[in-house]
Amino acid sequence: MTDILLSAKNLSVRFGGVLAVNQVSFDVKKGEVFTLIGPNGAGKTTVFNLISRIYTPTTGSIDFVGPSGKITLTDQAPQNVAELGIARTFQNIELFEHASVLNNLLIGRHTHRKTGLWQDLFFTAQAREAELRSREKAEEVIDFLNLQHYRDTFVAGLPYGVRKVVEMARALCTEPSLLLLDEPSSGLNVEETDDMAFWIQDIQHELGISVLMVEHDMTLVSKVSDRVLAMNQGEVLAMGTPREVQTDPGVIEAYLGSEDDVSSLRRPRGSTFHTGASA
Amino acid sequence: MRFIFKTDYAQDIHLAKHGGHIFWYSLLMALLVAAPWLFAEYWLAQLTFILIYSIAALGIMLLAGFTGLFSLGHAAFLGVGAYTQAVLTNAGIPFPLALACAAGFSAAVGWIVGLPALRLKGIYLGMATLSFGFIVEEVLARWESVTGGNAGINIKAPDLFGWVLASEEQFYFLCLALTVLSTFGILNLLRSPTGRAFVAIRDSEISAQSMGIHLAHYKTLSFALSAALAGVAGALYAHKLHFISPDQFNILQSIDLLLMIVIGGLGSVHGAFLGAIFLITAPQMISLVKDYLPAVVGQAPGLQGVVYGAVLIGFVLFEPMGLYGRWLKIRTYIEMFPFYRKGMFKRQKSFQKSDRLK
Amino acid sequence: MQFFQLLISGVAQGCIYGLIALGFVLIYKATETVSFAQGELMMLGAFACLVAMTMFGLPYWVSILGAILVMALLGMLIEFAVIRPILGQPAFSIVMLTIGIGYVARGLITMIPNIGTDTLALPVPYKDELWKAGGLVLNVEHMVVIAATGVLCVLLFALFRYSKLGIAMQAASQNQLAAYYMGIPVKRLNGIAWGLAAAVACIAGMLLAPITFVHANMGFIGLKAFPAAVVGGFGSLPGAIVGGLVIGLVESFSGFYLPDGFKDTAAYIVVLIMLMVKPNGLFGEQLRKKV
Numbered sequence: 030m031t032d033i034l035l036s037a038k039n040l041s042v043r044f045g046g047v048l049a050v051n052q053v054s055f056d057v058k059k060g061e062v063f064t065l066i067g068p069n070g071a072g073k074t075t076v077f078n079l080i081s082r083i084y085t086p087t088t089g090s091i092d093f094v095g096p097s098g099k100i101t102l103t104d105q106a107p108q109n110v111a112e113l114g115i116a117r118t119f120q121n122i123e124l125f126e127h128a129s130v131l132n133n134l135l136i137g138r139h140t141h142r143k144t145g146l147w148q149d150l151f152f153t154a155q156a157r158e159a160e161l162r163s164r165e166k167a168e169e170v171i172d173f174l175n176l177q178h179y180r181d182t183f184v185a186g187l188p189y190g191v192r193k194v195v196e197m198a199r200a201l202c203t204e205p206s207l208l209l210l211d212e213p214s215s216g217l218n219v220e221e222t223d224d225m226a227f228w229i230q231d232i233q234h235e236l237g238i239s240v241l242m243v244e245h246d247m248t249l250v251s252k253v254s255d256r257v258l259a260m261n262q263g264e265v266l267a268m269g270t271p272r273e274v275q276t277d278p279g280v281i282e283a284y285l286g287s288e289d290d291v292s293s294l295r296r297p298r299g300s301t302f303h304t305g306a307s308a
Numbered sequence: 309m310r311f312i313f314k315t316d317y318a319q320d321i322h323l324a325k326h327g328g329h330i331f332w333y334s335l336l337m338a339l340l341v342a343a344p345w346l347f348a349e350y351w352l353a354q355l356t357f358i359l360i361y362s363i364a365a366l367g368i369m370l371l372a373g374f375t376g377l378f379s380l381g382h383a384a385f386l387g388v389g390a391y392t393q394a395v396l397t398n399a400g401i402p403f404p405l406a407l408a409c410a411a412g413f414s415a416a417v418g419w420i421v422g423l424p425a426l427r428l429k430g431i432y433l434g435m436a437t438l439s440f441g442f443i444v445e446e447v448l449a450r451w452e453s454v455t456g457g458n459a460g461i462n463i464k465a466p467d468l469f470g471w472v473l474a475s476e477e478q479f480y481f482l483c484l485a486l487t488v489l490s491t492f493g494i495l496n497l498l499r500s501p502t503g504r505a506f507v508a509i510r511d512s513e514i515s516a517q518s519m520g521i522h523l524a525h526y527k528t529l530s531f532a533l534s535a536a537l538a539g540v541a542g543a544l545y546a547h548k549l550h551f552i553s554p555d556q557f558n559i560l561q562s563i564d565l566l567l568m569i570v571i572g573g574l575g576s577v578h579g580a581f582l583g584a585i586f587l588i589t590a591p592q593m594i595s596l597v598k599d600y601l602p603a604v605v606g607q608a609p610g611l612q613g614v615v616y617g618a619v620l621i622g623f624v625l626f627e628p629m630g631l632y633g634r635w636l637k638i639r640t641y642i643e644m645f646p647f648y649r650k651g652m653f654k655r656q657k658s659f660q661k662s663d664r665l666k
Numbered sequence: 667m668q669f670f671q672l673l674i675s676g677v678a679q680g681c682i683y684g685l686i687a688l689g690f691v692l693i694y695k696a697t698e699t700v701s702f703a704q705g706e707l708m709m710l711g712a713f714a715c716l717v718a719m720t721m722f723g724l725p726y727w728v729s730i731l732g733a734i735l736v737m738a739l740l741g742m743l744i745e746f747a748v749i750r751p752i753l754g755q756p757a758f759s760i761v762m763l764t765i766g767i768g769y770v771a772r773g774l775i776t777m778i779p780n781i782g783t784d785t786l787a788l789p790v791p792y793k794d795e796l797w798k799a800g801g802l803v804l805n806v807e808h809m810v811v812i813a814a815t816g817v818l819c820v821l822l823f824a825l826f827r828y829s830k831l832g833i834a835m836q837a838a839s840q841n842q843l844a845a846y847y848m849g850i851p852v853k854r855l856n857g858i859a860w861g862l863a864a865a866v867a868c869i870a871g872m873l874l875a876p877i878t879f880v881h882a883n884m885g886f887i888g889l890k891a892f893p894a895a896v897v898g899g900f901g902s903l904p905g906a907i908v909g910g911l912v913i914g915l916v917e918s919f920s921g922f923y924l925p926d927g928f929k930d931t932a933a934y935i936v937v938l939i940m941l942m943v944k945p946n947g948l949f950g951e952q953l954r955k956k957v
Contacts, residue, residue, distance in 0.1 A: 081518055111520030125511035127575065128504075131320075135501075136508045140520035142501040146529065149500035150493050156500055157321065163501075164317040203519065378758055424938070427945050430757060431700050435896045436941050438889075439934035450927040559889065563765060570762045609783060610776025610882070617769025624763040625751060 032059045033094070034207055034239050035102075040079060040089035049075045051263040052089070057207065059094075062233050062240040064250050066274070067260035068283060073243040074120055075263075077209050080241075081117050082107040093207075112140045116200035117209035120243075122192045126185045130176060130195050133184060134167040137202030141166075170201045173236075174228060190221045201232070208232065210242035214249050222249055229253045247275065259283070310643065323495055340484055344477040352480055353548075358581075358588045359483040360544045363490050365568045365580035367537030370494060372566070373575040374503065375530040376510030377425055380434045381441020382538060382565045384421075387448055387557030389414045389539025390546040391455050394463045397547075403466040403473075410543040411536040417444070418535020422528035441562055448554040460553030463546050483544055490537055494577060497533075506530055538565075567616065571623050573630025582631040590615065629653065670802055672918045678808035678877075680914020681815035685870035686891035687898065687906035688822075689863035694900055695839040696859030697753065703744075703764040704867050705888015706771040711737045711868025712875045712884060713775060716788050726791055730872060734865050741864025742857045749860065750853065768885060776882045783882070788875035807876045814873055818866070819907060826903070835859060890917075893937035899950025908948060912936065 035057040042050045050072045057063045065073040078084045080091060082105060091102040095113040105113065116137075125133050143159040171177055174194050179187060184195065193213065200208055213229070214222040226249055232238050233253075244250050250257060250271055257274040259266040267277040274280055312319075312326055324330045344352055364386060372378050389410040396406035424436045448455050455461065466473045466482065473479050497503040505526045508516035517523055546552045564587060572583025594615055598606040605611065627634050633653070641648040689704045714736050718729035744767060752760060776782040787793075795806040826832035838845040838852045845852050871884065878884060894913045898905025913933045921929035928935075940947065 083514065083518075107517045108520055108522045111518060117518055119515065123512045123515035125508055125515070127511055128507055132504060132507070136504045136516070136521075137519055139501055139505060139508075144500065146502055149497055149502040152496040152500065156496075157318075160321050160500065161317050164320065168317075199519070372758070378761075424941055428941060431694075431761075431900060432896060432941060432945060434700075434761070435892055435937055439893065439937045442934045443931050443938075446927050446931045566762060566765075570759070574758075605777070608777035608779075610773035613769045613773030613776065615773075617766040617771075617773060620766030620769065621748060621763055624755075624759050624766065625748065628752075628755060628759055 033057070034059045035080070035094075035241070036092040037076070037080075038089055038092070040076065040086050040091065042075060042079060042084055043087045049263050050079070050086070053260070053263070053265055054089075055258050055265070055268060057239060057241050058255075059206075060233065060237060060239055061255040062229060062242070062253050064254040064257045064271075065241070065243045065260060066245070066247075066250060066257055067266070070262070071260040072263040073260055074211055076260075077117060077211055077241075077243065079103075080110075080115065080209060082110050095206075111203050111205075114204075114206035115209065116203040116205035116207075118193070118196040118200050118211050118213065120211040120215075122189075122196055124184045124192060124195060124199070127183065129181050129183055130179045130187070130198075131164075131167060131171075131181060133195060133199050134170060134202045135163055137199040138163045138166060140203055166204075167202055170198045173201070173231070174198050189216050190218070193217065197228070201236070201238075205238060207239045207241060210240060210244075212243055212245065214244065214246045222246060225249065226252050251275070321499060323499070337488075344480060349476060352476060354588055354592070356476070356480050356483050356548060358584050359480075359487045360541050360548060361568065361584040361587055362487055362581050363544070364538050364541035364565060365572065365584045366490050366494050366577070367534040367541065368565050369569050369572075369574075369577070369580045370497075370506070370537070371530050371534035373569055373579065374498070374510060375506040375527070377422075377527060377530060378430075378434050378437070378566075379421075379531075379534070379562075380438040380566070381421075381444070381559075381562050382437070382534075383557040383559070383561035384441040384444035385414045385418055385535040385538035386542035386545065386561065386565075387444060387552075387554065388417050388535075389542030390552050390557070391448060391461075391542075392539070393543035394461050394546050394552060395454060397464050397466070398461070402469045404468060407540065407543050411539045414539025414542070415532040415536035418538075419528050419532040421535070422531030425527050425531060426524045438559075438562075441559065445554055445558055448557065455554070458554060460551055462551050463549075466547050479547065483548075486540060486544065490540065491577065498577070502526075502529075567620060569630075571619065571630055573632030576630075576632045578635070579630050579632040582635075586619075586631065590619075667802065668922070671804075672922055673915070674804055674808055674812075676915040676918025677911060678805075678811040678914070679918060680894075680911035681811050681907075682870050682874050682887070682910070683891045683894040683913050684907040684910025685815060685818070685866055685873070686888050687895035687910050688903060689867045689870075690891065690895045691898075691900060691903055691906040692859050692863040692866070694895075695903070696835060697749065697856050698757070699749065699753075699760040699764070700757065701764040701863070702761060702888075703767040703771065704863065704891065705885030706768040707737065707741065707864045707867040707885075708871035708874070708888060709775065709880075709882065709884040710740070710771055710871070711864075712788065712871035712880045713781075714868065715872045715875070716781075716786060716880050719789055720786075733872060734868050737868035738861040738865040742861040744864075745857045745860035750856070753856075772882055772885060785879045785881040788872070788880055790876050793876055811873045811877075814869065815907070818869060819904075822903065831855075831858070890933050893933045895947075896937050897940045897947055899947025902947070902949035905947060905949035 033056045037056075038054050040050055040053045041048065053072070053076060055063070065076060067073055075084065079086055080102065082102070086103060092099055093102040093113060093115070100113070102110070102113070125136060128136070141163070144153075144156045148156045171180060174197065176194060176198055179191055179195070184192065187195065193216065197210065197213065210229070214225050217225060229240060229242075230253055233240060254271050256269065257271050258268045259274050259277065259280045261283040266279045266283060267274045269277075310326065310328070314320065324333070339346075343355055347355065367385070368379065368382050392410040392413045393406050396409055397403070401409075421437060421440045425433055428436055449458050451457075466479065473482060505516065505521045508519065508521055509523060509526055513523060568583030568587050569579060570583070571586050572581070573579030591612060594612055598611070600606070623630060629636070637653055640652065686704050686708055689707070690701060693699060693701045711733055714733035715729050718724045718732050719726065724732065748763065748767065749760070752763060792806045792810060797804040797806055797809065826836060834845070834850045835855050835858070837848070838850055838855050842852055874884070874887070878887070890913065891910065894910040895906050896909065897912050898907070898909025913936060916932045916936050917929055920932040924932075
């Protein structure tokens with residue numbers, strides 16, 4: 030199975046009395062867009078946090094194919110995750126507020142730094158060279174995501190939709206092999222969501238980056254995903270193509286409820302609907 | 309209004325953004341170099357102090373303003389540098405070596421103080437650094453065999469491998485050179501990955517970590533660099549005063565250092581210098597104004613404390629961006645006249661507890 | 667025998683630290699600001715009582731109540747004038763502001779002619795009295811401190827547990843927005859929290875005055891109260907008292923049993939050890955950013 034990039038096996042994580050993630054297993058193949066869906070509180074962002082090593086799983090492990098081969102991700106420290114080729118965006122945007130957009134992206138280039146403290150201190154020719162290269166790369170990402178307009182603006186003054194794109198840009202600057210997108214379209218309007226869909230497809234096909242995302246917008250999910258994993262209350266409900274998962278009865282029940290849930294609200298045909306009056 | 313048309317990445321990297329920068333800063337440097345011939349001895353001494361405190365301010369600005377780690381006991385590093393320099397110079401070691409040792413030893417102590425910083429945030433870090441400050445002060449007072457205890461020690465003049473800097477003018481140039489070097493060092497750091505890593509840690513630790521920034525490494529590095537600069541400042545301070553004692557490096561000195569960067573403007577290199585200028589000139593200005601006030605106010609011993617406190621409160625309430633912030637607003641107003649809008653520099657406020665966790 | 671003397675004086679000193687720390691924690695819980703002005707408020711409280719007794723010639727109990735009232739009002743005034751406008755700014759700015767308040771308070775007192783620069787005695791009725799109990803010689807001043815702290819703790823506990831005000835303050839400290847939605851006047855409560863903290867500081871000052879005398883630099887003891895608050899855990903009221911007792915006892919015993927110089931730094935060494943072992947103090951809570 031040489032084309033599997035990330036492999037999560039029997040992940041469980043417990044916070045005090047709450048079992049947030051329960052025996053979750055899935056694989057992400059190289060070059061695919063893999064989406065996690067599920068109602069709120071299903072544990073999707075928790076899985077992301079497990080991959081970024083913000084949390085440590087109580088049981089289970091994650092394997093990842095990094096630049097030097099397959100390693101056990103759950104043994105790594107959080108700051109090594111970016112170097113291995115995993116970049117992420119955050120659900121509640123975590124940008125560097127008091128820096129310009131360009132500086133945010135340049136911070137994203139950190140794992141590719143070529144200079145140490147002393148070269149930086151004296152700003153040697155080597156440091157200058159490395160800076161110029163960094164800026165070139167950052168500008169490529171700015172071009173890709175059409176952020177030219179905002180290059181020198183401080184993040185603190187930017188609208189929400191732009192911030193989401195800047196977060197993604199920053200993640201792309203790390204030149205990852207796997208990009209984790211946490212709810213990329215939340216808070217975006219229809220036009221921005223369309224743009225997002227195109228960008229995700231471009232990221233997949235032009236940049237060759239695999240994408241693992243959490244998403245609620247089913248149109249976006251169907252448009253860009255190769256495979257989908259549905260979760261509910263920390264457990265896996267279904268896994269497959271978007272169509273397969275959307276028609277899975279267990280998934281429908283988790284989102285919409287079963288017949289029993291809605292029967293009490295059912296009214297006979299032809300009666301008018303009274304508000305406030307008891308049935 | 310000035311529009312800077314960029315055609316090259318190198319322009320972004322360059323420290324001077326346009327011709328005006330080069331002109332004004334060259335003028336400033338010319339003035340500073342000519343100072344011994346322009347100013348009387350007393351004012352030259354004050355200028356020397358401003359330079360010395362600027363170096364210390366750059367240090368604490370790096371730590372608190374750029375990395376977001378607040379050190380309430382920073383005078384300890386100043387003291388370590390001062391005493392190391394004093395002991396080594398009195399033992400006959402030439403100035404450059406002694407200075408390197410003072411900076412190095414301060415950096416080592418800073419690194420040690422930075423270790424708790426890895427697990428502590430906010431007020432807890434402040435308490436840890438405060439505690440370190442008190443402990444170092446006590447050690448300086450008790451370790452009498454080396455430091456001479458509370459009686460203090462005298463320091464000989466700086467000796468650069470045979471060339472003894474006995475005069476005030478020569479010492480002034482030494483301080484100027486070191487200040488210029490420190491400033492360029494900090495400016496270089498800020499336009500390179502190291503400096504950006506510091507700023508990232510200040511703004512959001514979690515996402516800094518997810519960008520691959522090793523928090524422990526950079527936090528201790530920030531402490532070490534900041535302490536090294538304070539050590540250099542302390543060494544120069546010792547030479548300037550020719551005498552040091554432990555009570556010069558107490559909590560009040562630490563608060564003075566913080567006062568400098570808050571009044572100067574947190575998070576800017578200019579702020580370090582403006583704060584140092586404020587700290588050294590404030591007592592002068594108070595003495596000047598004293599004679600115009602009624603005796604009961606002017607001659608009272610507590611006047612300086614009241615003025616410092618009132619200025620601090622005033623700045624936090626009305627000008628949180630400090631002196632440099634006020635200058636930026638004035639300059640923007642002039643540049644954009646008449647299109648300046650009041651809300652241009654509005655600060656973001658965060659009221660939710662979760663917003664203030666980092 | 668010596669041990670017991672040290673114990674009592676350590677507990678008494680610890681109570682003072684605990685009271686000042688209590689003030690810190692009250693303000694921290696209510697407004698999430700760290701106030702470095704508590705020491706100076708304590709000093710002002712002692713001076714207020716002194717002025718009431720010597721300049722106005724009021725009897726002891728009247729002076730005490732008067733001083734507490736004046737300080738509570740001063741605390742509320744400070745909150746209204748200076749703290750409220752800057753709520754929401756980064757914590758560091760607010761800390762510097764409270765340091766500024768401390769400077770102004772200390773400076774103003776020093777400026778007052780005659781009494782500002784002197785060390786004055788507070789003429790309390792139990793001054794210099796001693797209790798002899800079975801071989802022990804106990805300083806009544808220490809006993810009064812311990813007793814008063816105990817009473818105050820019980821009163822505060824009752825306030826927070828049983829009264830509407832106390833519950834409202836607890837609610838506001840946990841989630842300000844939610845408290846607003848429930849109709850709790852959060853801003854007024856913040857003022858009350860500051861007033862309460864100032865009153866507690868005033869009581870601490872009046873209890874400390876017979877032991878250290880009243881002078882402008884009394885407030886520096888407040889710096890030792892910070893370790894007390896940290897040891898107890900910054901968000902916990904009982905923790906503040908416990909932390910204070912720990913620091914007081916450590917100081918008392920290290921002053922006697924350890925070589926010179928340890929007495930002053932003992933508090934800080936304890937803090938460092940505590941921060942290494944249990945970064946959130948004995949009773950503190952671990953708050954973590956959720957991403």
